Amino acid sequence: MRCSLTSFLSVSSLLLLSGCLDVPHPFRDPGKDGRSLAGNPPPSRLDVPVPDEKALGAGGSALWANDIVEALLQQSVPAIKQPVRPGDWWLKLHTERRGDLIVPLYTVMTPKGTVRATQEGPGIPVASWNALNSDGMREASGYGAGQVVNVLNGIQAEQMEEDPHSLKHRGARIWFRGVTGAPGDGNTALSQAFVVSFHEMKDTIQTSQQDSDFAVAAVVKLTNGSAGSRNNPQQNIEINWRVTDKAGSEVGIATQLHDIPAHSLDGMWGDIAGAAAEEAAGAVEEMITRYTIRDVKPLPDTKGAPAAAAKNGGDPKAARK
Template sequence: MTRLLLAALLLLGACADIPRPHRGNPGGNALVLRIPLAVRLAVPPPPEALLADDAARLLSEELAAALQAEDVPAAATAAPLPLDWRLLVLAESRGNTVQPRLVITDADGREQGAVAAAPVPARDWAEGNPAVLRALAQQGGPRVTQLLLSVQSARAATTPAALTAGPPRLRLIPVTGAPGDGNAALTNRLREFLSNRGYVVQELAEGANHAVTAQVAVAPGSPGHQRVEIQWIVSRRDGHELGRVLQLNEVRAGSLDRFWGDIAYAAAQEAAGGVVEIIRNASSAPVEPAGGRR
């Protein structure tokens, strides 16, 4: 049976006394302060990225520099140390574009997570355009850092038996429908809260047992206000919907047209607890076949 959880958003009509737990928008760097990285990440020149040797070395160096800027102990090296984790770059040709993927593996070569970068024009990629490779590194550095932190957090939160099987993986689909910066803010905050609860939160479906997506709807409310509804939808690998976290409230009209700030923080914190509860309850219940009763 689908579980429905109701949670109220922070009241937005007040002008003062609103909690501001992330004033200054610390973003991903806040995780670095909370979870010291315990591994070095080696970035070898990628042999399977459809790049010439010189371009592969340049990409390795740019990625290592971008990760170092995020306080990740990373090194561009063709000879990783025995206990190094590795950042691998894979690339798939798709006609006029190339789709790069950044894959983290542990020291034993087991994949721990991956992020997809923006597609690159095939000609620029084949020529090893330095500006294109540098842009890929600048885009990938923060995302790989977030993934690495979530992997480490998940491994620390699991039991020795669970570590053998690997950390629990969850695919987070970007939020849709929110005005202003709400889609990105809600997605990023939920990723942080779920990572801190022991999940590896990834963009790709591969290896994930559960997925979360969210839909935001804004409609006219009482005079001078808008009704905001957020539905966080939790499903499992076979497509069966496990439950929803529903958050709704009336807010001052136009107050979310630009920045969500503390509202995204509070909504995602509440939603993360609901998502974890839904998955925990579903894991303890008999598994229904796909298409079965909900």
């Protein structure tokens, strides 16, 4: 075999993870059992009423609400700038003066009007806050949205903790749909190596769709590359490992890219299949873990507590990148 294992192993440095790795899902439906066990799960939207911030005035207050909604939407949180509607969870925007600083506060409120948790942004000098321009407000809102997501993820993690069937209490069942498009014995070799790579992992591979939580399919694509040095032609190999949830929505794609001597994989893949599949299995595991937030800690139990006691209720380690 003309393509050496060491040459292909460098694919690990080129492993690209795309899709939903960094997208939180704080309002994901936990399913019928999860809903009944959670007691009072968040609905499909988060109301954000315009605050009454006298220093900002009506225009500045509306700008703050607009910017925090936009920042939350960018993180897949279905926030809406509107007055609080009955039955909705909502976000209270307010501030606290501490010496010469104004501290923006973001309080997640339950439909019953009790504080679930409060997060705070960095303090801003009073004069700067009173004269905050659109760029400064957008920056403050971006940080605040990240803090709110911490809280919402903690709420979802709490629901998962209470649900004995959730992925906090078991490994995911992955329907592996196989590999297509590879030359030589690549389809078979990559498939077998991928299944073997999951033997020591939390999640399990199965060959049927029944009761599966996710599906994985890999597609290999070869294209002709440059002529290469000394007239040694090259090929570009691209392997895309696509992960979808049970509804068929994309979780993410792990892409492996490498240049190889032309036609060097037209026969048996051997150890190269094992190296590529092991790398892909780790990426798939990571995508599923982040997508399900199963490693996020539940929010501390501060339901109904006053805002001062509930500050920083979210787990900062759960912050999204």
